[in-house]
Amino acid sequence: MxxxxxxxxxxxxxxxxxxxxxxxxxxxxxxxxxxFPGLEVKNSYVASQNFDADRAAQLALGWDVSAKVEQGELLLSIVDADGTPVDPTSITGTFGRATSVQDDQTPDFTFDGNVHRAPVTTNGGNWNLRMVAVAPDGTEFRQRVVVYVAQ
Known part of the structure; x- marks a missing residue:
């Protein structure tokens, strides 16, 4: 029924x-x-006032940056326009996921004459290195480098 x-x-x-x-x-x-990892800058208007000048100074350095993870080490390559490795006066940054601050790490880089190395703990997927390097002339070089880690 x-x-x-x-x-x-x-x-x-x-x-x-x-x-x-x-x-x-x-x-x-x-x-x-x-x-949500938070804001990039506290006040976007203030940050925008120097953007063009900072960008021009950074581009004038002619640096090319790339990064990868191999055997538990983050390898950061910074080369100038001639392909010569660059050793900035300082490198700071945060290595973590784009969508969460839970796995964020602060790498301690050492320069081996070719690349900057830092031990990191990762698992597979997309990671970001948000770095700030200071050139010998005092110019700040800021870049977000996407790093894919295979499982």
């Missing part, structure tokens, strides 16, 4: 369906807010 579909059954179905949708939305919004 077939049961009759009543308004009560439809109401219960709609309440259950919308409860699931709202629950998932709340969960996703909470996760997005909890894992």
């Amino acid at each position: 077939a049961r009759e579909l009543t308004g009560k059954h439809v109401l219960i179905g709609m309440v259950v369906a919308f409860s699931i949708i709202i629950g998932v939305n709340v969960l996703m919004a909470t996760q997005a807010i909890r894992t």
Whole structure:
């Protein structure tokens, strides 16, 4: 014998369906807010005032930057326009995921004459190195380098 579909059954179905949708939305919004790494700069207007001059000075250095992870080490290559390795006066940065600060690390680089090396702990996927290197003339070189780590 077939049961009759009543308004009560439809109401219960709609309440259950919308409860699931709202629950998932709340969960996703909470996760997005909890894992957001934060702002790039405190005041974007102030940062924009020197952007063009800072960019021109950085481009004038002619540096090319790349990074990779091999055997638990982050290898950062900085070369000038001639392909000669560059050893800045200082390198600081944060190595971590683009979407979360949970795995952030502050690498301690050492220069081996060819590349800058730092031990890091990773697992597979996309990682970012947000670095600041200071040239011998005092020019700051800022760049975000995307690093893919194979599993």
